[in-house]
Amino acid sequence: MLVKKLKETFEQYDGQSITLQGWVRTNRNSKAVGFIALNDGTTFSNVQIVYADSLENFEEVSKITTGSAMEVTGKLVCTPDAKQPFEIQAESISVLGLCDHDYPLQKKRHSFEFMREIPHVRPRANTYYAMFRLRSVLSMAIHTFFQDRGFVYVHTPEITGNDAEGAGECFTVTTREDAKYDKDFFGKHAQLTVSGQLHVEPFALTYRNVYTFGPTFRAENSNTTRHASEFWMIEPELAFADLADNMDCIEEMIKYCINYCLEHAKEEMEFFASMIDKECIKRVTHVANSNFERMTYTKAIEYLEKAKDQFENQDIFWGMDLQSEHERYICEKVVSGPVFLTDYPKDIKAFYMRVNDDNKTVAACDLLVPYVGELVGGSQREERYDVLVNRMKEIGMEQETLQWYLDLRRFGGCKHSGFGLGFDRMLMYLSGVANIRDVQPYPRTPRNLIF
Amino acid sequence: MLVKKLKETFEQYDGQSITLQGWVRTNRNSKAVGFIALNDGTTFSNVQIVYADSLENFEEVSKITTGSAMEVTGKLVCTPDAKQPFEIQAESISVLGLCDHDYPLQKKRHSFEFMREIPHVRPRANTYYAMFRLRSVLSMAIHTFFQDRGFVYVHTPEITGNDAEGAGECFTVTTREDAKYDKDFFGKHAQLTVSGQLHVEPFALTYRNVYTFGPTFRAENSNTTRHASEFWMIEPELAFADLADNMDCIEEMIKYCINYCLEHAKEEMEFFASMIDKECIKRVTHVANSNFERMTYTKAIEYLEKAKDQFENQDIFWGMDLQSEHERYICEKVVSGPVFLTDYPKDIKAFYMRVNDDNKTVAACDLLVPYVGELVGGSQREERYDVLVNRMKEIGMEQETLQWYLDLRRFGGCKHSGFGLGFDRMLMYLSGVANIRDVQPYPRTPRNLIF
Numbered sequence: 001m002l003v004k005k006l007k008e009t010f011e012q013y014d015g016q017s018i019t020l021q022g023w024v025r026t027n028r029n030s031k032a033v034g035f036i037a038l039n040d041g042t043t044f045s046n047v048q049i050v051y052a053d054s055l056e057n058f059e060e061v062s063k064i065t066t067g068s069a070m071e072v073t074g075k076l077v078c079t080p081d082a083k084q085p086f087e088i089q090a091e092s093i094s095v096l097g098l099c100d101h102d103y104p105l106q107k108k109r110h111s112f113e114f115m116r117e118i119p120h121v122r123p124r125a126n127t128y129y130a131m132f133r134l135r136s137v138l139s140m141a142i143h144t145f146f147q148d149r150g151f152v153y154v155h156t157p158e159i160t161g162n163d164a165e166g167a168g169e170c171f172t173v174t175t176r177e178d179a180k181y182d183k184d185f186f187g188k189h190a191q192l193t194v195s196g197q198l199h200v201e202p203f204a205l206t207y208r209n210v211y212t213f214g215p216t217f218r219a220e221n222s223n224t225t226r227h228a229s230e231f232w233m234i235e236p237e238l239a240f241a242d243l244a245d246n247m248d249c250i251e252e253m254i255k256y257c258i259n260y261c262l263e264h265a266k267e268e269m270e271f272f273a274s275m276i277d278k279e280c281i282k283r284v285t286h287v288a289n290s291n292f293e294r295m296t297y298t299k300a301i302e303y304l305e306k307a308k309d310q311f312e313n314q315d316i317f318w319g320m321d322l323q324s325e326h327e328r329y330i331c332e333k334v335v336s337g338p339v340f341l342t343d344y345p346k347d348i349k350a351f352y353m354r355v356n357d358d359n360k361t362v363a364a365c366d367l368l369v370p371y372v373g374e375l376v377g378g379s380q381r382e383e384r385y386d387v388l389v390n391r392m393k394e395i396g397m398e399q400e401t402l403q404w405y406l407d408l409r410r411f412g413g414c415k416h417s418g419f420g421l422g423f424d425r426m427l428m429y430l431s432g433v434a435n436i437r438d439v440q441p442y443p444r445t446p447r448n449l450i451f
Numbered sequence: 452m453l454v455k456k457l458k459e460t461f462e463q464y465d466g467q468s469i470t471l472q473g474w475v476r477t478n479r480n481s482k483a484v485g486f487i488a489l490n491d492g493t494t495f496s497n498v499q500i501v502y503a504d505s506l507e508n509f510e511e512v513s514k515i516t517t518g519s520a521m522e523v524t525g526k527l528v529c530t531p532d533a534k535q536p537f538e539i540q541a542e543s544i545s546v547l548g549l550c551d552h553d554y555p556l557q558k559k560r561h562s563f564e565f566m567r568e569i570p571h572v573r574p575r576a577n578t579y580y581a582m583f584r585l586r587s588v589l590s591m592a593i594h595t596f597f598q599d600r601g602f603v604y605v606h607t608p609e610i611t612g613n614d615a616e617g618a619g620e621c622f623t624v625t626t627r628e629d630a631k632y633d634k635d636f637f638g639k640h641a642q643l644t645v646s647g648q649l650h651v652e653p654f655a656l657t658y659r660n661v662y663t664f665g666p667t668f669r670a671e672n673s674n675t676t677r678h679a680s681e682f683w684m685i686e687p688e689l690a691f692a693d694l695a696d697n698m699d700c701i702e703e704m705i706k707y708c709i710n711y712c713l714e715h716a717k718e719e720m721e722f723f724a725s726m727i728d729k730e731c732i733k734r735v736t737h738v739a740n741s742n743f744e745r746m747t748y749t750k751a752i753e754y755l756e757k758a759k760d761q762f763e764n765q766d767i768f769w770g771m772d773l774q775s776e777h778e779r780y781i782c783e784k785v786v787s788g789p790v791f792l793t794d795y796p797k798d799i800k801a802f803y804m805r806v807n808d809d810n811k812t813v814a815a816c817d818l819l820v821p822y823v824g825e826l827v828g829g830s831q832r833e834e835r836y837d838v839l840v841n842r843m844k845e846i847g848m849e850q851e852t853l854q855w856y857l858d859l860r861r862f863g864g865c866k867h868s869g870f871g872l873g874f875d876r877m878l879m880y881l882s883g884v885a886n887i888r889d890v891q892p893y894p895r896t897p898r899n900l901i902f
Contacts, residue, residue, distance in 0.1 A: 002659070004601050021691040023656075023863050041659035041690065042601050069656075069865035071691075096691075097834070097864040120653040120855045121862060129657065136604040143594050150455050150493050153587040157893040158609065158643075158666045159622075159681055161900040171610075171624045171636070173643065175670045179628035185670055185680070186900035192609075192624065199893060199902065202571040205474075205520075206580065208453070208492035214666065215609045219626050219636055229636070230610055239492070240472040240522075240547075383548070404571045404902055411572060412474050413548040414520035442608040442650060449612040449637035451650065451855055 004042035006076075010086045013076045017091065020047065021071045023124070024099075026107075029062045036064070038072065038088075044130060044267035049074065051090040060095060066107070067099035067124065112438055119442050119450055127276065130268035131439055134261060135427060137268075141260035142213055142234055142423075145253055151236065152207040156196030158215060161188055162401060170194060171219045171229075192217035196235050197418060198352075198405050201381065204237035204416050205408055211236040213423070221446050225435040228424065230444040237418035243354075243363045243380045246417035247340050250367055250376050251292045253421075254338075258288040261430055269430070277432020283371060284430055286337065292367070293339040295330070300341050303334050319345045327366075327373035340365045351391050352405075353379040365419075372429050378419025385409040455493035457527075461537045464527045468542065471498065472522045474575070475550075477558075480513045487515065489523065489539075495581060495718035500525065502541040511546060517558070518550035518575065563889055570893050570901055578727065581719035582890055585712060586878055588719075592711035593664055593685055593874075596704055602687065603658040607647030609666060612639055613852060621645060622670045622680075643668035647686050648869060649803075649856050652832065655688035655867055656859055662687040664874070672897050676886040679875065680895040688869035694805075694814040694831045697868035698791050701818055701827050702743045704872075705789075709739040712881055720881070728883020734822055735881055737788065743818070744790040746781070751792050754785050770796045778817075778824035791816045802842050804830040805866075816870075823880050829870025836860040 001018055022040030029035065032053045037046035049072050051061055064070060074090040104110075104118050105125055115122040122128045146153065159173050170191040174184050181189040193199075196212040203210045212235040220227060238249060262269055262285070273281045301318050304326050308314045313323050322341075331339050343361040346353070353362035363380035382388040388406060392399055399406065427439040437443040442451060452469055473491030480486065483504050488497035500523050502512055515521060525541040555561075555569050556576055566573040573579045597604065610624050621642040625635050632640040644650075647663040654661045663686040671678060689700060713720055713736070724732045752769050755777050759765045764774050773792075782790050794812040797804070804813035814831035833839040839857060843850055850857065878890040888894040893902060 002601060021865070022659075041603075041657055067863040069691075069863045096866070097860070099863045100861040103862050118855075120859060123654055123657040132605065132654065133603055133658070135606065136598075139604050139606075140594060140598045143591060147587075147591045150453060152492075152584055153590050154583065154892055155586070155590075155666070155683060157681060157895060159668075159895050159900065160902065162902060171626060172628075173622045173624060175622060177623075177630035185622070185672070185897060186895070187898040188900060190900055203574055203583065203892070206492055206574040207584070208473075215606070217610075221636070230608060232606060240520075404569075408571060409548070410551040411554050412518040412520045412550045414472070415547070441605055441654070444608060444610050444637070446636060447638040449610065449639060449641055451611065451613060 002042045003040045003047055006047075007043060007085075010076060011078060014078045014086075016076055017073060018076050018088070019071065019073045020088065021069070021096070022047070024064050024066055024068045024070060026066060027062070027064050034058075034062050036070075036072075038070070044133070044271060045084075048084050048087040049090055049093075050087055051093060055090060055093065057093065061090075061093045064095055065099045065101070065103070067103045067105060068095060069097040070095050112435065116437055116443065117450065123441075126271060127433070127438070130265075130271045131427070131431060131433060132441060134265045134268045134431060135439065135441075137261055137265040138257060138423070138427060138430070139213075141257045141264070142253075144260070145256045146209075146211045146236065149209065151209040151211050152203065154196075154200050154203045154210050154212055155214060156193065156199040156212045156235075158193055158217075159186075159190050160193045160199070161186065161190055162198065169218050169220050171217050194218060195233065195420065197237070197420065198402070200235055200237050200418075201405070201416070202408055204239045204418070205412065205414070208239045209236070223446060225437075226425065226428075228436045228440060228443050228445055231436070231440070232423035234421040234423055235418060237416060239416040240414055241380075241417045242415055243342065243365055243417060246378050246380065246419060247292070247294065247342075247365050250340075250365075250378060250419055254367070254376070255288045257426065258284045258430070262288075272431040272433070279371075280430065280432040287369060290337040293335050293337065294365075295335070295339055295341055297341050297344045297361070300326075300330050303330060307333070319347065321348050324373045327368045328370070331368040331373070332370045336370075338367060338369045340367055346391075349379070351395055351397060352381050352388070354382045355387055355391065363417075369429065372425065375425060375429060376419050376421050378417065380415065380417040383409055383413045383415050385413070453493045454491045454498055457498075458494060458536075461527060462529060465529045465537075467527055468524060469527050469539070470522065470524045471539065472520070472547070473498070475515050475517055475519045475521060477517060478513070478515050485509075485513050487521075487523075489521070495584070495722060496535075499535050499538040500541055500544075501538055502544060506541060506544065508544065512541075512544045515546055516550045516552070516554065518554045518556060519546060520548040521546050563886065567888055567894065568901065574892075577722065578884070578889070581716075581722045582878070582882060582884060583892060585716045585719045585882060586890065588712055588716040589708060589874070589878060589881070590664075592708045592715075593704075595711070596707045597660075597662045597687065600660065602660040602662050603654065605647075605651050605654045605661050605663055606665060607644065607650040607663045607686075609644055609668075610637075610641050611644045611650070612637065612641055613649065620669050620671050622668055645669060646684065646871065648688070648871065649853075651686055651688050651869075652856070652867070653859055655690045655869070656863065656865070659690045660687070674897060676888075677876065677879075678896070679887045679891060680897065682887070682891070683874035685872040685874055686869060688867060690867045691865055692831075692868045693866055694793065694816055694868060697829050697831065697870060698743070698745065698793075698816050701791075701816075701829060701870055705818070705826070706739045708877065709735045709881070713739075723882040723884070730822075731881065731883040738820060741788040744786050744788065745816075746786070746790055746792055748792050748795045748812070751777075751781050754781060758784070770798065772799050775824045778819045779821070782819040782824070783821045787821075789818060789820045791818055800830070802846055802848060803832050803839070805833045806838055806842065814868075820880065823876065826876060826880060827870050827872050829868065831866065831868040834860055834864045834866050836864070
C-alpha cells in the first residue's frame with residue numbers, strides 16, 4: 001500500500017494488518033523495542049514502525065541502517081494523542097536492501113555544496129526531497145492552468161538552425177570534431193535553443209492560445225546563484241491579445257500556481273517555511289492575494305532618481321537597464337507588492353517587441369515581485385511587417401534566416417503577445433531556496449557536469 | 452469570445468450580438484451575400500459567418516483571402532436544421548491582417564513533403580491542425596495519468612557527461628571548434644541525452660514512483676519514417692515493482708491515454724478516421740478494451756518458426772532480434788491484439804535488465820500492438836550489485852563513469868522496474884499518420900534542420 005493513500009484512509013484500517021515498503025530514515029532501539037521512521041516516497045512525512053523483540057529477526061532489524069530498503073507487515077493502530085496519527089506494530093520485517101557504511105547521507109547536516117556532488121543521493125535529504133516534489137507539483141500546476149483554459153501545448157525544438165538570436169551564448173550541436181558544419185549531421189551549423197518563442201509564434205497564429213514548457217540552454221560563462229546552463233522555461237503566446245491582456249494572463253497564472261502549490265505541496269511548503277525561509281508562505285500568499293500594479297518604466301526611473309542614494313549603482317538615467325537592487329526597491333519599497341513595469345526603452349529590449357507610438361519605447365512588461373525582483377518578462381509582439389523589418393535593420397540583424405518569422409506578418413498576422421517564465425526561478429521564489437543548483441535534479445553550470 | 456466556449460454554450464446567445472476573432476478558412480460570395488468559414492484556433496471545426504451587401508465594407512470583405520485574420524461582430528442565430536448548430540450574421544467585420552497572394556496554403560491539396568518545408572504555416576492545414584492539438588491532448592493525458600497516481604515528474608538532464616551508453620550515436624554539445632573538450636564549457640566531453648532512465652532511477656529509489664517526459668536525441672544517420680533525431684520520451688520508473696507490476700502499469704497507461712484522447716480530441720480523431728486511416732478509432736478502441744496478453748520470447752520464436760514462410764526475413768532462431776514483420780505477425784495473427792513479449796535473450800538487451808534464473812534471458816517486456824509493432828519497451832532492473840558489475844564486465848563496459856549508478860544498489864536498493872514510451876510513435880499509432888516528420892512541430896532528421 002502507498003503511504004499517501006494510507007494517510008487519507010488510515011482510520012478504516014485501525015487494528016488491521018497492512019504491508020508497506022519504504023526506506024529507513026532513522027532506526028533507534030533498546031534491548032526490547034525499536035522504532036523505525038519509514039518513508040515510502042509518496043509523502044513528505046514518515047510512518048512510525050514499532051518493533052519488539054518478539055520479532056523473529058529482532059537482532060537483524062535492530063541493525064538496519066539509515067537509507068536501507070525494507071518491507072513491513074504489521075497492525076495499524078490509530079494514535080489520536082500522539083504526534084503522528086497512527087503507527088504500525090510490526091509483525092514481520094524483511095530487509096530488502098541494506099545501506100552500506102559509506103552511504104554519504106549520515107545524520108549530521110551536510111552543506112549544499114557537498115550535496116551538489118552527489119545528485120544521485122541528495123533527493124533523499126529533506127530539502128531536496130521537498131524540492132523535487134514541489135518541482136513536480138508546480139509542473140502540473142502550469143499544465144493544468146493552461147490546458148483548463150484551452151491553450152495548446154507545443155513542443156518547440158531543442159536543436160535549432162536559427163543562429164540569429166544571441167549566437168555567442170549558444171551551445172553548438174555536432175557530430176564532428178573539426179567544425180566543418182556543412183558536412184555535419186544537419187548539413188549546417190546547429191545549436192541548442194535559447195528560447196522557444198520564435199518557434200511558437202506560428203502556433204499562436206493557428207491555435208490562438210499556446211504555450212511551451214521545455215528545456216532551454218545558455219552557454220553563458222557566469223557563475224551566479226541564479227543562472228544555469230540548462231533550465232526549463234514556460235513561454236505562452238496569445239493571439240488577438242495586447243499588452244494588457246498579456247499582463248492579465250501572467251497575473252492569473254502566478255496566482256494559480258501559488259495556490260496550487262500551497263494546496264498540493266502543503267507539507268513541503270511548510271518544511272521550507274520552517275527550515276529554509278520563514279517568510280516564504282507568507283510572501284507568496286500575499287502575492288496570491290494582491291492586485292498586481294502596473295507602472296511605466298519612465299515612472300519607475302522617477303522613483304529611482306529620488307532614492308538614488310540608497311543604491312550601489314547610483315547612476316540612474318532614462319534608458320538604463322535596471323539592476324536587481326532597483327527592481328527590488330520598486331516592488332518592495334514603492335509598491336510593497338508585485339508590480340508590472342511596462343513600456344521600456346526599445347534599445348534595451350528585443351527586436352520583436354512592438355514599438356509604441358512614441359517610437360522610443362516598446363510594449364514590454366516585466367513582472368517584479370518582492371524578494372527576487374524580475375520573475376516574468378513579456379511583451380506585445382511587433383505585428384507590422386515594415387516596422388519589424390526596419391527595426392531589424394536598425395540594430396544590424398540579418399533578415400534572411402528569419403524571413404519565415406517575418407512572413408507570419410504577411411500571412412494573416414494579428415496583434416499578439418506572450419511572455420516567458422523561468423521555471424527554476426519560480427521554484428526558488430516559492431521555496432526561498434537561494435541557489436538554482438538546489439532546485440534542479442542535475443544542475444549544469446560552467447565546468448560542472450556531474451553524471 | 453473563444454469558439455470553444457461558445458460551442459458549449461451557444462444556445463444561451465441565440466439572437467444576441469457577439470464578437471469573434473479568427474482566421475479565414477474559406478470565403479465565397481455572390482453579389483449580395485457571402486459566407487466565411489472562420490476558425491479561431493480553439494476548436495477543429497469552423498464557424499459560419501454570413502455577410503450581406505448591407506455591410507459598409509462589403510467590397511473589402513468579399514475580397515478577404517484565405518488565411519487572413521479578422522474580427523466579426525454579429526448576431527448568433529441557432530440553426531437546428533443545418534449542418535452547423537449556429538451561424539453568425541455579421542453586423543461588422545474588420546480585417547486585421549490580410550494574407551498575401553504568395554501564401555503557400557492554397558485550396559488545392561499539398562503533399563506532406565511540401566508541407567515539411569513550411570513548418571511555420573502547415574499547422575493551419577487540416578492534418579497538422581488536428582495533429583498538433585492531439586499532441587497537446589496526449590501530453591496532458593500522460594501527465595494526468597501519472598500525477599493522479601502520485602508519480603513524481605522528474606526533469607532529467609538533456610546535457611550529460613555519461614559517455615557510457617551508445618556513444619557513437621550521440622550529439623556532442625560544445626562551445627569550441629577544436630574538440631579540446633578538457634578546455635570546453637563543462638571541462639569535459641558533453642553530449643545530448645539518449646535516455647533519462649539512468650538519471651531517473653535515483654528518484655525512483657526516493658519517491659517510489661516517478662516519470663520523465665522530455666526530449667531525447669539520437670545522431671543515428673537513418674532515414675526512415677519512424678526515426679527522428681529529436682523526439683520526446685516518457686520514462687516511468689517504479690520501485691518495489693517487478694516485471695508483472697511494470698506490465699500492469701503500461702497496460703493501464705496505454706488504455707488511459709487512448710480513452711483520454713478519444714474524449715478530449717474527438718473532432719481530431721474523427722478527422723484522422725475520415726482522411727488518414729479509416730481504422731484508427733476502431734483499432735485503438737479495440738486495444739483500450741482488450742486484455743493485454745503476455746507471452747515469452749521463447750514461445751514467440753516457436754510461433755514464428757512455424758510460420759517462417761510468410762516472412763521476408765525467414766532466418767528464425769532463438770537469440771535473434773525480432774523484426775517489425777515478426778512482431779506484427781505475433782500481435783496481428785497469433786494474438787489478434789496487444790501482447791507483451793517477455794524474457795528476451797540477455798545478449799540482445801541492455802546491460803541494466805535483470806538476469807533471470809536461467810542466466811540466459813532477462814526480465815524485459817516489449818509491448819506489441821497491431822499496426823505498428825513495438826510501442827513500449829521495459830524491464831525489471833538488475834538490483835544485485837555483483838550481478839550488474841559482472842554483466843558490465845561481460846560486455847566490456849567501463850565501470851568507472853557509472854559507479855554512481857552501481858552505488859544505488861548499495862544504498863538501499865530494491866527491486867524496481869520501468870519502461871519507455873516514444874511519445875511521437877504513440878501519436879502515429881493513435882492517428883495513423885505514417886511518418887514521424889508529420890507528428891512533430893519542427894522535425895529534425897539527417898541533413899534536415901528547418902528554422
